[in-house]
Amino acid sequence: KAGVTQTPRYLIKTRGQQVTLSCSPISGHRSVSWYQQTPGQGLQFLFEYFSETQRNKGNFPGRFSGRQFSNSRSEMNVSTLELGDSALYLCASRGQGNGYTFGSGTRLTVV
């Protein structure tokens, strides 16, 4: 079965712009979570969605938001981009049982 698909793979944006990242989970998985990975901070939790409901949110400013659609695909949005938002954004999907599968991520560079 297809894995977790994240688009786009790479993005370059300028400060002040906004960006939308997409994550399509494994078919049948209803749980999607997002993480930001930077060299200094490691993997930091952003949000978790299950059946279109946000169940948890990490300690990030309100510029970071997300949503999940009825087909379980999820998007995250970052508004008013800052240089410090440059990172690898990873999403993970989870089905029955405890397996978490990660996508290849979106590399965001803010200039």
Added chain:
Amino acid sequence: EDKVVQSPLSLVVHEGDTVTLNCSYEVTNFRSLLWYKQEKKAPTFLFMLTSSGIEKKSGRLSSILDKKELFSILNITATQTGDSAVYLCAVPAYNTDKLIFGTGTRLQVFP
């Protein structure tokens, strides 16, 4: 506050060496502990441990969990250059799909 701590942060070895990576945790209502290997982008799943004292093995990799002392180790025997990667340890937070990650151990294997 829930936390996961990995050591060492970095390890440099020669092919054929055996390495042991450590992960300790403090998490409310522990359910499981996961190990991932991250080479470029997507963390790839290695093991999930739920029961204390039961070793999981996959080829040259093995892992064990000690729920009394709250730690896990990942062993890699007869290391190869292809084992060079960041190894991540993660624990799900209580009653959510949020994963709490350690900072990772960067392993470099030289010929």
